[in-house]
Amino acid sequence: MTHRRIVIGDVHGHYNSLMALLDAIAPTSDDTVYFLGDLIDRGPMSSQVVEFVKQNAHPCLLGNHELMLLEIIGNNLVPNSTRQAWLYSGGESTINSYGGKVCQDHLDWIKTLPTYIDLGDTWLVHAGVNPRMTIEEQTVEQFCWIRDEFHSMREPYFLDKLIITGHTMTFTLPGVAPGTIAQGCGWLDIDTGAYHPKSGWMTGLDITNNLVYQVNVFRGDVRQFPLEEAVTKIEPSKICRRQVLSTS
Numbered sequence: 001m002t003h004r005r006i007v008i009g010d011v012h013g014h015y016n017s018l019m020a021l022l023d024a025i026a027p028t029s030d031d032t033v034y035f036l037g038d039l040i041d042r043g044p045m046s047s048q049v050v051e052f053v054k055q056n057a058h059p060c061l062l063g064n065h066e067l068m069l070l071e072i073i074g075n076n077l078v079p080n081s082t083r084q085a086w087l088y089s090g091g092e093s094t095i096n097s098y099g100g101k102v103c104q105d106h107l108d109w110i111k112t113l114p115t116y117i118d119l120g121d122t123w124l125v126h127a128g129v130n131p132r133m134t135i136e137e138q139t140v141e142q143f144c145w146i147r148d149e150f151h152s153m154r155e156p157y158f159l160d161k162l163i164i165t166g167h168t169m170t171f172t173l174p175g176v177a178p179g180t181i182a183q184g185c186g187w188l189d190i191d192t193g194a195y196h197p198k199s200g201w202m203t204g205l206d207i208t209n210n211l212v213y214q215v216n217v218f219r220g221d222v223r224q225f226p227l228e229e230a231v232t233k234i235e236p237s238k239i240c241r242r243q244v245l246s247t248s
Helices: 015-025 046-055 064-072 080-097 104-111 140-145
Strands: 005-008 032-035 116-118 122-125 162-165 181-184 187-189 201-206 211-216 222-226 231-233
Touching (some): 015 211, 015 222
Parallel strands (some): 181 231
Antiparallel strands (some): 005 201, 116 122
């Protein structure tokens, strides 16, 4: 049997939907399931998602929501406005899922998460890369937060690798419908907005067989189709350079 490589987009605390998605994908012990980060916040079961990924030793990236968690929890020097912004952006749901306090073993595990994973022909990162910098020059914040500079690239960053990201809900990109994967110059974005009422689709991508699996968080629908039927190509020139980072 072929060893499958499966990439899961932003889960955002939706544990039950993640279980439904994995039931549809049906990974075996020969397969590897990768997570692009943003396991937490917004949805009601962040602690359960983290525990599942941690206990099963699935490779997982640091997302901007995990980064915010690490910057805020236990740091009394963080301005209250920053703390409140995180709570408003889904952090409160995460705290509630832990019964009021994030457990130390989960924090310790999150601290170990890498910012990218190089699979040879595929490169996984939560948000993207700055096209004007080498990998070594880039910061954790860029790997976890970047948007428009990455999406507006007119040439692939790598000549021999496809970049796969989450972070930016695909329907916020020009011409991309809810539930659709976005394709740019040398990259795919598979964050189809699981938590957002406009979409609700959580996506898993089998990069070995180019198959897309999705479950709808709100309706429970499950679907599967070839990657080429799930992709919308975007025009880099239509990406507007936004200066303010959002907390998707």
